[in-house]
Amino acid sequence: MGDLDFRGRQMPAWFPDAKFGVFVHWGAYSVPAWAEPTGELGAVDPEVWFAHNPYAEWYWNTSQIEGSPAHEHHRTVHGGLPYDTFLDAWKAELFDPAEWIDVFARAGARYVVVTTKHHDGIALWDAPGTGTRNTVRRGPHRDLVADLAAAVRARGLRFGVYYSGGLDWHAGRRAVIRHEDLIDECRPHDAAYAAYALRQVRDLIDRYRPDVLWNDIGWPDAGMADLPDLFAHYYATVPDGVVNDRWDGAHADYLTSEYQANRQNETAAHWEQCRGIGLSFGYNRNEGPEHLLDPAGAVRQLVDVASRGGNLLLNVGPKADGTLPGEQRTVLEGIASWMAGHGGAVYATRPLGPGAAPSDGAPWIRWTRDDRHAFAFLADVPDSARDQVVLKTRPGLLDPATAVRLDDLPVRADAVPDGILATSVALGTPLPTVLRFALL
Numbered sequence: 001m002g003d004l005d006f007r008g009r010q011m012p013a014w015f016p017d018a019k020f021g022v023f024v025h026w027g028a029y030s031v032p033a034w035a036e037p038t039g040e041l042g043a044v045d046p047e048v049w050f051a052h053n054p055y056a057e058w059y060w061n062t063s064q065i066e067g068s069p070a071h072e073h074h075r076t077v078h079g080g081l082p083y084d085t086f087l088d089a090w091k092a093e094l095f096d097p098a099e100w101i102d103v104f105a106r107a108g109a110r111y112v113v114v115t116t117k118h119h120d121g122i123a124l125w126d127a128p129g130t131g132t133r134n135t136v137r138r139g140p141h142r143d144l145v146a147d148l149a150a151a152v153r154a155r156g157l158r159f160g161v162y163y164s165g166g167l168d169w170h171a172g173r174r175a176v177i178r179h180e181d182l183i184d185e186c187r188p189h190d191a192a193y194a195a196y197a198l199r200q201v202r203d204l205i206d207r208y209r210p211d212v213l214w215n216d217i218g219w220p221d222a223g224m225a226d227l228p229d230l231f232a233h234y235y236a237t238v239p240d241g242v243v244n245d246r247w248d249g250a251h252a253d254y255l256t257s258e259y260q261a262n263r264q265n266e267t268a269a270h271w272e273q274c275r276g277i278g279l280s281f282g283y284n285r286n287e288g289p290e291h292l293l294d295p296a297g298a299v300r301q302l303v304d305v306a307s308r309g310g311n312l313l314l315n316v317g318p319k320a321d322g323t324l325p326g327e328q329r330t331v332l333e334g335i336a337s338w339m340a341g342h343g344g345a346v347y348a349t350r351p352l353g354p355g356a357a358p359s360d361g362a363p364w365i366r367w368t369r370d371d372r373h374a375f376a377f378l379a380d381v382p383d384s385a386r387d388q389v390v391l392k393t394r395p396g397l398l399d400p401a402t403a404v405r406l407d408d409l410p411v412r413a414d415a416v417p418d419g420i421l422a423t424s425v426a427l428g429t430p431l432p433t434v435l436r437f438a439l440l
């Protein structure tokens with residue numbers, strides 16, 4: 001492998017073992033905190049998406065689109081004021097990074113990735129070249145990246161940085177109205193912006209030594225030649241760091257998917273699915289319980305992703321005052337109580353592979369494995385099953401006699417022609433029950 005050819009690079013074990021990360025999207029957009037809860041990326045007609053964007057962190061863009069509800073909202077509620085007004089209105093007066101990370105750590109997150117500069121071009125540290133367009137010089141008057149990095153590492157978690165390399169609405173481009181705009185028309189590709197972005201990412205690497213370098217949208221054409229050296233510098237600075245795949249094909253330690261978009265990436269050797277607890281990454285005041293995952297849904301999202309060999313990067317959108325929205329905190333607390341008793345069937349596991357059948361219907365079934373055990377996750381066992389579930393497994397894969405429920409309730413498992421008949425109490429909850437079997 002040449003010193004600038006990273007294709008053969010070994011994936012550091014910490015990343016696939018981690019399984020669960022928390023994403024944080026926090027910015028000036030958290031002040032208006034307004035979007036239409038239209039639907040999930042990949043499930044909404046691209047022709048509808050941009051004018052009715054459910055991503056509240058896209059507020060600047062959506063509010064520029066004439067005729068959009070966001071444009072009307074910005075005019076009537078915020079008097080059409082310049083977007084940077086929200087930076088000065090963003091006080092983060094109740095921000096307690098240690099409290100956030102305590103919630104994330106108890107939920108079982110092993111890494112945290114935070115926005116350092118989103119598409120609005122406002123930096124959450126005193127980024128070079130931003131002048132006063134950052135949270136140190138205005139608004140919160142804090143280096144939020146440093147505060148979060150310190151709190152994350154104090155809890156023994158890994159710290160990652162999100163950087164919007166491909167879109168920067170301060171770099172003088174018009175609003176994205178159609179999907180094809182994202183390729184060229186609305187993205188800065190010039191040498192000046194490329195140098196600006198490169199300088200900022202190098203600064204992030206040198207100051208915070210992030211364990212994850214999470215770029216978004218892509219990288220400016222004029223800067224593509226800079227990337228091999230940038231990655232070499234990153235790996236020299238953070239030898240077990242990992243880089244995502246949103247660098248316009250320059251390099252990737254792992255592939256990503258987002259809500260229902262690019263699910264084909266979830267067949268890669270290493271991959272990560274990112275999504276919000278609701279339909280937005282930035283806090284959206286218009287989201288109600290009907291738009292959010294509930295605790296059982298979030299746990300099943302994590303288990304499904306882990307059972308297929310991926311990581312889930314689940315996003316929290318804090319309020320402008322620095323508090324975590326109550327409904328999002330409730331979901332994290334629900335994950336925490338389940339992970340407390342079942343995390344051992346998730347962390348550092350791998351897919352069980354052929355020979356055991358998952359199911360999407362009722363009952364909902366997923367499998368993972370470690371070196372010595374197979375773990376079956378069961379949920380939504382229908383009443384008609386009377387707490388009995390046939391786990392379709394090939395003969396000789398695992399030993400039914402070794403069945404144990406991770407919540408210590410009784411379980412009975414017997415070999416039957418097409419697998420294992422599990423008979424137990426309370427199998428039918430929406431939160432997965434986990435059975436452990438010794439592998440043969």
Ligand SMILES: C[C@@H]1N[C@H](CNC(=O)c2cc3ccccc3o2)[C@@H](O)[C@H](O)[C@@H]1O
Pocket residue numbers: 055057058216217218246256257258261262265274281
């Ligand atoms: C994490 C979210 N990313 C959004 C941009 N998404 C993409 O550019 C994108 C989505 C995606 C899915 C699979 C492979 C590549 C991909 O790129 C970005 O627009 C949102 O505001 C939020 O930051």
